[in-house]
Amino acid sequence: MKTFNYHTAKDVKEASKLASSNSAYLAGGMTTIPSMKLGLASYKDIIDIKGIKSLSGIKISRKSVKIGSTTKHAEVANSKDVKKAIPSLAALAEGIGDAQVRNRGTIGGSIANNDPSADYPSACIALNAIIHTNNRKIDADKFFKGTFETALKSGEIIEAIEFSIPEKSNYQKYPNPASRYAIVGVYVAKHKDGVNVGVTGAKSCVYNDKNIAKTLSNNFSSSAISNVNVSSSGMNSDIHASAEYRANMIKVFAKKAVEAC
Amino acid sequence: MASLVGSRVERKEDKKLLTGRGKYTADINFVNQTFAYFVRSPHARAQIKNVDTSKALKAPGVVAVLTGKDIADDKIGGLIAGWRIKSEDGSDMKVPAHPPLASDTVNYVGDHVAVVIADTLDEARNAAEFVKVDYKVLKAVVNTAEAMNSDQIYKDIPKNLCFDWLLGDRAKVKEAFDKADKIIKIDLINNRLIPNAMEPRAANADYNPSNEEITLYTTSQNPHLARIIISAFNGVAPENKLRVIAPDVGGGFGSKIYPYAEEVVCSWAAKKIERPVKWVADRTESFLSDCHGRDHVTHAELAVKNDGTFLGFKNETTANIGAYASVFATVTPTYLFGPCATGVYKMPAAYSNVKAVFTNTAPVDAYRGAGRPEATYTIETLVEKAARELGMDPAEIRMKNFPTQFPYQQTLVHSVDSGDYVKGLNKAMEVADYKGFEKRKKQSASKGKLRGIGFCSYFEACGIAPSPVVMMLGCGIGLWESAEVRFNPTGNVTVFTGSHSHGQGHETTFAQIASDQLGVPIENIEISHGDTDKGPFGYGTYGSRSLTVGGTAIVKACEKIIAKGKRVAAKMLEASVEDVEFSNGEFVVAKSNKKKTIGEVAFACYLPGTYGEVKSPLPEGEEPGLKETSFFDPVNFSFPAGSHICEVEVNPETGETKVVKYTAVDDFGTIINPLVVEGQVHGGLAQGIGQALYESCHYDGSGQLITASYMDYTMPRADNFPEFQLDWTCTPATTNPLGTKGCGEAGAIAAPPAVMNAVMNAIGTEISMPATAEKVWKACNKNKKIKSEAA
């Protein structure tokens, strides 16, 4: 690992002041530290934001669940409130990585990192999330830009993620047998005004499968999905799954999700 | 004292290992320690035009940067192939030079080019970036099947062919095939695996300039072998000036039997810079540079009569041995493979022809089972296919061809001393509830799942090995084992073994044996291994040999102790030696109540005399002390065998395959400790099921390793397995006094065909390992298409 300056920020203002084009925030460190150790990334400044109280915690209102950015996966998974309001979101958090990762990794870190096979981004898409930063609010469908790429400006800090509570929802993940990240993850959510189908793992970036979503908006049943065409074009292909296989799995897992709703 | 052999004694070593008190090579640090980081080739095949170390030498903390030129200048020898194989035409195998640091060419991604030594690991690693290597990249040879028709890697090795070996009789096989009603054919790939010992390889070498001694701590299954190779072949230091210690070692599975470049380089460098040099592999280095396993491409045929009787067998295999011939790389696909090729069956005619090829991939060597899993996978999937094609039950076709008289001389090589294959398979079917399979299949079908059942009846040649036999076959070493049993003056015992425990539980099972032999409580017995300065020379642990060969040496040494004890006790008890009997730790004069405990006798041996009066308890001419050594060379291999039955459930929509029921009925001869044996079987099954469904090493076309971390290399996990149903039959081995046969590799040998036969039974088509979800899904789709077209 290359040497770096380590800072602890006491509040968001201080953190953003310390930030530069050659810095990273340290939330759970579950992505940042391994990539530094492997020599894939190096930074001049590491700004620890774990201690900033205002960034952590879960707030439930009638319409939404708002989760502070440094809230750990385990906290979301175990939260009685989240389990009640959006059970599928708690279940998603329970399925991330392993116990060690869940007790370190944070929702803000996961979303800022925007790994194409991470779980949370699909929830953001399906649950019409609003990403609150220190400067603005960003709609989820404008936030995830590409592989490891988001709408965040350099140094911008995610403060919270606000999910709207759907009528029903479910997340189904087919894990990569090696890493257990999603080969495909399908998050189906039925809102009053329509259905979203957040798909992760399948392409270079999370997306809303509009075809399935439209079909389900008309007829919310798994059998309806059988007639939807999921094209494999633009899908990832690697030693674990071809594009064609991923396309099949999206359909199978969308059905599973609808059945489990 | 009740006998301990056969009882479930909890592992003595577990307290230490499970509470983090183990001491591994990485835990050892010397004063003035330096750290090594290896500059490795990023290319699968290239010429080295220049290595410029000048900038790295100026980096902070750097003590030395050493290259292939330096090691050649110091006349350090290359790494060796330990087993000489001759081709069918009588010519010798061809092997390339394998310098510990490359000087002219690199031949796989991860090949060692230079070493940077610094005060800290970070400094060494950072400085390594400044070592500038000028490569001329060449086209890599990666594919096993195409290796012989690809670019020639080494000037003197045409067709990249190490050897073209034959075992068996082609003419007799042809005759048998001419008489056959049916010929069953199969094409297989035995997928390449990466061993993944929990503890990565490591070395820490300390040099003492005052007496010119090197102490090398290393992750070895076989420290004595490491010492002799590093001394006699690499020429780093004479044997008496090199002490090799393999402390606690976290698994090896074959990949740590022999020394690698890193141990040689650290030892040599420590001497050169007169400071201790430590290297610990990171996980990706392990993936890149540990020797891999398997990697065969096979075509096999079985000639049968319509009633299922086997007439003949042939096996044409291309075995990838990677970029260099590692120590046991050449024996693994030949003598560990060929003789087991016909499985447990009566096979009147057979041959195995193996072409070993070089490729620009990491060296391939022994991996749990070594050759026997490859052999078993071939014959057992072929037999199952024969059953399918003949419309026979898979158990029936096996029963029909089992030998029933033992000892049984197989057609190819082995004379199997004992076994009862019929009993084993019957018991396996009973434990697995074979009769209930159709019902379970219906239940699965009602959930939309395809259920399949698969068999494997295997045998293996273990207890490696009778030295004269293996040396005649080209082995560079003998494979006997040693033991020294040392009574301490206060009556407790230290047993030194030349084998090495790195997960096998020797500290428990060997102590059970010594306890029974000597009548000393197990808590008073310590097993010592892994240090060439303690106890006699030995040959380490692999090939399910430790108990059968090393354990027997302990028995023999104990017998010598008792013989001497009798002589001493006789003198002490004023009786004649013939009248002294030994049992339960006591020397008793027959038909009397006169006795001495073995502790009293040991004490007397060490303190022969009484104060103020010269009266020795030792008979005339008897030396003081109570310590005996034995070197046991077995007369034959041992032959564990068994039948495994696997059931899988396949989800045809996704191809996901789950092992839902697994039964293993093994015959390991005498079982010293069922708890330890179950652990060994579980571990083997995990690796075997891993090979069948999950694990596979992938190189891309240019020779880059795609599966270089756990992000991409699928290790099986606990939730991939059902509860295993284990049971035994027992025909004791007749070739050693314990009657043991070996159990360490059985699971890894039997599981791949059992699982794959079950998968193929479920989906109704042939499929290659690993049967990943996508492959199974594609096979199911193809079936669906064929069925709908037919309809």
Ligand SMILES: Cc1cc2nc3c(=O)[nH]c(=O)nc-3n(C[C@H](O)[C@H](O)[C@H](O)COP(=O)(O)OP(=O)(O)OC[C@H]3O[C@@H](n4cnc5c(N)ncnc54)[C@H](O)[C@@H]3O)c2cc1C
């Ligand atoms: C073994 C393992 C298994 C895993 N399995 C899964 C899995 O199955 N599914 C899955 O989804 N993920 C998985 N992960 C990833 C895990 O969820 C990480 O925690 C997550 O990707 C990053 O979160 P973090 O808090 O650790 O972020 P960090 O590593 O601390 O930071 C990551 C990046 O996000 C930025 N960042 C962090 N917080 C903020 C913020 N508030 N505002 C702006 N930028 C910020 C940092 O600058 C940095 O660039 C796994 C990780 C590991 C190590």
